[in-house]
Amino acid sequence: MRLRKVDWLFVVAALAVVIGVSLLPAPRDRNPRIPANGEHQAIVVEKDCVSCHRADGGKPVPARHPKRQDCFRCHARGA
Numbered sequence: 001m002r003l004r005k006v007d008w009l010f011v012v013a014a015l016a017v018v019i020g021v022s023l024l025p026a027p028r029d030r031n032p033r034i035p036a037n038g039e040h041q042a043i044v045v046e047k048d049c050v051s052c053h054r055a056d057g058g059k060p061v062p063a064r065h066p067k068r069q070d071c072f073r074c075h076a077r078g079a
Helices: 005-022 046-053
Strands: none
Touching: none
């Protein structure tokens, strides 16, 4: 089976799309990092973040922040 010119163009276009999408920044790259202090290093469960970052907590999240409980998905640990 020989590939025609149009088949090769499709393969090249598909590879370009896959490579382009893989180069997009991940949410972890764009969002603030979790500080590397002792207070934050002790947190191992994402539910514990809400103890300080709720509306009436010590440092509430901004109003435009998504209402999710999976903090580690978007925020990487500080180095």
